[in-house]
Amino acid sequence: MFKILIKTLKTGRQTTKYPEKPDIPSAGFRGKTELAAEKCTYCGKCVSACPANVIRQNEENGEKTLTVSYCGCIFCGRCEEVCPNGAIKLTQEYELASKTKEDLLAGIRRNS
DSSP states (O other), X not given: OHHHHHHHHHXXXXXXXXXXXXXXXXXXXXXXXXXXXXXXXXXXHHHHHOTTOOXXXXXXXXXXXXXXXXXXXXXXXXXXXXXXXXXEEXXXXXXOOOSSSGGGEEEEEEEO
């Protein structure tokens, strides 16, 4: 037991002082999905490509909407890969804690 304690004291801390000093994700990290309304053509390719089925496209009363739910998103990046216009980007943001599921929805809308 003393060997483990001595080894631990020699090694020092391996964690950061989160949340005072947030972790910086490495290159290639796939975090929160960002939607660009001005680039989206509502083609539906992202909806078809999503393995978790968390991207929804809807049209009501001449208004098109595209929503992403972070509740079930697996951050695989397929939506970003298949979007022909670059309307979907995965960011470096990873802090997605919320009190309600509604807070974990992101969406864009456009009138036809």
